Amino acid sequence: MKFIYSLLLTVITLQVSAQNPEEKAIKATIDQFFNGMRMADSGMIAATISSTAVFQTIVPLKDGTVEVRSEAVADFLQSVGKPHKELYDEQIQYGAIHIDATLASVWTPYKFYLGKTFSHCGVNSFQLVKINNIWKIQYIIDTRRKDACVAGN
Template structure:
């Protein structure tokens, strides 16, 4: 019986350490995504840029007349637009639905509602792919859906 205690205790402590690491990594991933949207709200292109991995890719799915198209967006143009003064605050309100992590890769699923100032514009879901680089978690890919109705 004594011989079983040590392996079981080691297994339980290793499991607890893994859970702590996962929680820490999950929070770090969420912080990167939240910083991206904080930068958007503040019109802070430097903050937004700091969340992006080199070579990041942006896509959106557009549906018109029952036709869905995959549209590429230029991250540099987006960052520039964030930093260009605009009348209304760009306020994308997200919640974290799922955060999945394996080693240096994370996938994040967030429903959102987008407001220009206090006026509702559109809603949908974001899918983020993040990579853990020397500087921490960075966004490598964003793809989203956009619609005006049937939010949540």
């Protein structure tokens, strides 16, 4: 029994440590994006984004329909880079990561806090492109809600 337990533990450890190097690089880009938000460092965030990136959010309307709103990347960078009283803390979990050559799709459930106060939750869907051997965020679309946060977000 000890042998089986030891073997199982070894297999699990090897699988965790053998994470795909591309996944590590993709996660590093996304982590830098959110660390830049926490530090109000728009330059740090800008370094993770392609020059033609698109940011969108899905907004539920009072009549039960939804609207997709676009945000100019420059406006986002300016807003996040301004001094603000509360820390912008988007706490993500990595879900599915799919990679094909120079394209990656990443699903990240999240909870967003202003300082220590919960603001909203949802899911980010990232599309990244490998440009000059560096993963850059090309597209982000997210959902946002104040309640019905499920496990993982």
